[in-house]
Amino acid sequence: MPFIRLTQVERRRALTLLACLFLAIAAWLFMALNNKYNYIAKTVIVFKNNPTKRAFYPLQSDTVDLEVEGTGWQLLFARLRISPPSISVNLSQLNTKDFIVFSDQLYQVNKQVGSAQKVISVKPDTLYFDFTKRVVKNVDVRLVSKLEFAKQYGLAKETILSPKKIKVAGPMEELSKIEFWPTDTLKISNLQSSSTVRIGLQHSIHKNVSIYPSSTEVKLSVDEFTEKTVEVPLKIVNNTNYNSIKLYPKKIKVTFLVALGSYAEVNANFITATVDVEEWKNLGHKQFAVKITEFPDYCKLVSVIPSKVDFVVEK
Numbered sequence: 001m002p003f004i005r006l007t008q009v010e011r012r013r014a015l016t017l018l019a020c021l022f023l024a025i026a027a028w029l030f031m032a033l034n035n036k037y038n039y040i041a042k043t044v045i046v047f048k049n050n051p052t053k054r055a056f057y058p059l060q061s062d063t064v065d066l067e068v069e070g071t072g073w074q075l076l077f078a079r080l081r082i083s084p085p086s087i088s089v090n091l092s093q094l095n096t097k098d099f100i101v102f103s104d105q106l107y108q109v110n111k112q113v114g115s116a117q118k119v120i121s122v123k124p125d126t127l128y129f130d131f132t133k134r135v136v137k138n139v140d141v142r143l144v145s146k147l148e149f150a151k152q153y154g155l156a157k158e159t160i161l162s163p164k165k166i167k168v169a170g171p172m173e174e175l176s177k178i179e180f181w182p183t184d185t186l187k188i189s190n191l192q193s194s195s196t197v198r199i200g201l202q203h204s205i206h207k208n209v210s211i212y213p214s215s216t217e218v219k220l221s222v223d224e225f226t227e228k229t230v231e232v233p234l235k236i237v238n239n240t241n242y243n244s245i246k247l248y249p250k251k252i253k254v255t256f257l258v259a260l261g262s263y264a265e266v267n268a269n270f271i272t273a274t275v276d277v278e279e280w281k282n283l284g285h286k287q288f289a290v291k292i293t294e295f296p297d298y299c300k301l302v303s304v305i306p307s308k309v310d311f312v313v314e315k
Contacts, residue, residue, distance in 0.1 A: 044062055045063070045064055045087055045127075047089055048089070048091065049091050050091050050210065056091075056129040058127065059127075060124060060127060064087075066109075066119050066122055067119070069118045087112050087113075094129060098128065098129055100127040102121075103122075130208075133171065133172065134171065135170070135171070137175045138167060139166060139168050139180050139181050140164060140179075141182075142180040143182075143218060145188075146185055146187045149222070150192035152224055152226070153191060154298075155220065155221060155222060156259035157298055158297065159221075161217070161218060166181055166213060168181065168209065168210070169210050171209075181202070183199050183216060184201070194219075194221050194222045195222070197217070198216070201214055223260055223262075225259055225260070228256060229254065230268040231254075232252055232268045232273045234247055234309065235274045236274070237274050237277065238277045238278045243314070244313070244314040245277065247275065247311050248310040249309060252273055252304055252306060253304075254271055254301070255304075258299045262298075271295055274291050275311070276288065286310075289308050290304055290309060
């Protein structure tokens with residue numbers, strides 16, 4: 001195929017033609033993007049101003065379609081950045097009726113969009129709700145945690161939640177099943193100092209059940225632990241015949257880990273060790289097994305020596 005050679009004049013004409021074509025396309029594109037277009041954007045609805053004396057359950061999905069009017073430029077960039085991730089719906093009208101009409105709230109919806117785009121309509125336009133009697137119940141907050149401590153560190157005291165109770169509102173049938181409310185999982189690794197964090201509560205799986213407040217403050221008392229050994233006298237239980245029983249030995253050695261801050265105050269008075277006479281009377285055991293029946297919550301038991309003791313019953 002022969003190679004076409006263009007003269008300098010012909011090359012200049014070709015470049016001029018291409019430049020004109022490019023400018024024509026750019027002008028057409030610019031005019032097209034300035035025109036008005038309608039497009040659909042999905043968004044999540046968030047309820048606000050819930051009715052105070054009525055529990056409700058939405059009878060449709062929590063997502064709606066917004067029909068938005070905007071220029072081609074807005075349409076182009078809206079596809080990249082998406083429309084508002086959520087819009088708020090005012091439920092105050094549910095105090096007097098059983099449905100909400102979006103057409104009545106288009107002005108507030110457009111204020112939330114916050115741009116030159118205009119929301120023309122929402123599909124579905126009407127939200128319907130199922131209602132039952134609304135009651136309020138106080139329940140305990142339960143911490144869900146995955147705490148990893150640095151070597152020799154641990155919780156020195158009981159974890160404090162503030163608030164430790166929350167209000168749960170909803171239908172009686174649902175609230176009767178709720179005994180406590182869990183937090184989101186608190187995850188901390190290499191923990192070696194006390195800390196205070198705020199963590200959210202798990203979202204309700206029922207749309208007609210709400211909680212207040214939605215978060216709690218967690219106070220973690222963390223300290224370094226060390227070993228301590230104390231002698232604890234043994235107590236005899238279930239000696240219903242009041243036999244004279246002698247134990248050998250009368251005391252045991254209990255070794256445990258204790259926080260450095262509590263080392264001096266934790267002593268044998270915090271621990272109760274017992275032996276059960278029924279092991280001899282009913283089971284015929286020749287030794288009593290030692291049982292630790294009282295022990296500080298935030299100490300960690302290491303060993304009990306001896307774990308079994310001899311005895312003599314004097315009749």
